[in-house]
Amino acid sequence: MDLYEALYTTRAMRRVKPDPLPDDVVADMLDAAVRAPSGGNNQNWRFLVVTRPEVKAELGPLYRRSFEELQRTVYRRSWERAKETGDEAALRVMRSSAWLAENFEQVPMWLFAFSRNDPSGASIYPAVWNAMLAARGRGVGTCLTTILGIFAHDETCEILGVPTDRGWRLAAAVSAGYPLGRWGVAARRPVEEVSYADRWGEPLPFSVDGPRWRPDA
Numbered sequence: 001m002d003l004y005e006a007l008y009t010t011r012a013m014r015r016v017k018p019d020p021l022p023d024d025v026v027a028d029m030l031d032a033a034v035r036a037p038s039g040g041n042n043q044n045w046r047f048l049v050v051t052r053p054e055v056k057a058e059l060g061p062l063y064r065r066s067f068e069e070l071q072r073t074v075y076r077r078s079w080e081r082a083k084e085t086g087d088e089a090a091l092r093v094m095r096s097s098a099w100l101a102e103n104f105e106q107v108p109m110w111l112f113a114f115s116r117n118d119p120s121g122a123s124i125y126p127a128v129w130n131a132m133l134a135a136r137g138r139g140v141g142t143c144l145t146t147i148l149g150i151f152a153h154d155e156t157c158e159i160l161g162v163p164t165d166r167g168w169r170l171a172a173a174v175s176a177g178y179p180l181g182r183w184g185v186a187a188r189r190p191v192e193e194v195s196y197a198d199r200w201g202e203p204l205p206f207s208v209d210g211p212r213w214r215p216d217a
């Protein structure tokens with residue numbers, strides 16, 4: 001797959017089929033993950049592949065409880081506003097993230113990423129994103145989630161047997177499966193709105209007529 005197609009179309013693909021992923025696809029994801037950069041090349045990461053129904057059955061209720069907590073707290077105002085104003089893009093995120101919570105156990109593979117001595121996450125998220133890009137290259141949809149780590153960290157780690165006493169922290173749980181939806185280019189705020197030249201607030205000396213990769217180009 002073309003690099004730019006992967007960069008532009010690796011989206012939160014939450015709705016996936018229950019069909020299992022072949023081992024070589026999971027191997028590609030893990031091998032791409034360990035090629036990522038980390039501070040001082042310390043590679044202080046561990047990846048845990050969850051496919052067994054009994055493990056997912058333990059985690060699913062925790063994920064749903066975390067999702068409810070997220071709705072009640074962090075996203076309460078913005079999701080209420082989305083409902084009031086009928087903001088279709090925000091409502092789509094709401095619906096699809098609710099689908100993921102409801103169908104946690106149906107997702108064929110969850111990739112858990114752990115790190116230590118990495119409070120900013122800067123040494124683990126490149127690896128997580130590499131795994132997601134590799135999945136995209138193999139036609140597999142993924143979604144990066146952090147709610148288990150935020151709202152149910154210790155319970156999740158206990159279920160997974162993580163040695164938290166040695167500093168390991170859950171950074172992300174990535175869902176993975178063959179997509180039910182279609183890939184598309186992410187709509188985002190334009191470059192000009194969020195980028196400056198030399199000093200904060202100074203406009204760029206060129207314009208960016210994005211998206212600069214298009215499926216029909």
Ligand SMILES: Cc1cc2nc3c(=O)[nH]c(=O)nc-3n(C[C@H](O)[C@H](O)[C@H](O)COP(=O)(O)O)c2cc1C
Pocket residue numbers: 010011012013014093096097100143144145146147186187
């Ligand atoms: C740090 C981080 C945390 C996220 N946590 C969740 C989550 O807990 N649940 C979820 O469904 N999606 C989660 N997402 C996915 C985002 O909602 C998604 O990347 C964003 O809406 C853009 O989606 P798009 O690429 O399909 O446009 C998370 C993404 C990031 C980067």
